[in-house]
Amino acid sequence: MNTITRRQAFGIAIGAATAVGLTACDKAGSGAASASASPNAKASGPALSIPAGGIDEVFEGRRIQITLDPGAHHDGQHMPGMPTIKIDGKELHLMRNADNSWVTVVNHYETFADPISAAKAAVRDLQGANLIPFTPKGEAL
Known part of the structure; x- marks a missing residue:
């Protein structure tokens, strides 16, 4: 018999929900982390705002x-x-x-x-x- 049991269906549902939740957390966390770390940073390396005399x-x-x-x-x-x-x-x-x-x-x-x-x-x-x-x-x- 090739039917799925309730236990297997429940396991698949929990796995899918976990994957969706982790994906949402990753998207939300990556934007916040990069914004808080360095709001003015550029990939090429920003010029430092230190005057010539220091x-x-x-x-x-x-x-x-x-x-x-x-x-x-x-x-x-x-x-x-x-x-x-x-x-x-x-x-x-x-x-x-x-x-x-x-x-x-x-x-x-x-x-x-x-x-x-x-x-x-x-x-x-x-x-x-x-x-x-x-x-x-x-x-x-």
Whole structure:
């Protein structure tokens, strides 16, 4: 006999409903994730909005200095085009994601549209604590 049982029909219905639900979640989640990560990012890499002389400001009592040096060195590595961020004179390690958003070691699980907002978020999260410079594994301070 080639008839389908109620148990098999129920299993097929549950599987189809799950597939439709996961597809809807994926479509809704992908748009929100890309919009929140970097609203101004472009695939080709946006020009950074850092003036030629850099940024030197006080934010919540902490001095933030951001410079864009074409021959910048970060942690002993040559990283051309990467901004250098210092909070109270100590370098904040900054990383660029593939979608042109930015993260720091202080806010490693939160992305930012530009280095300026990443630096300000790091200052807020430090809550007055001193920034300990990032050193790659195996290097001493």
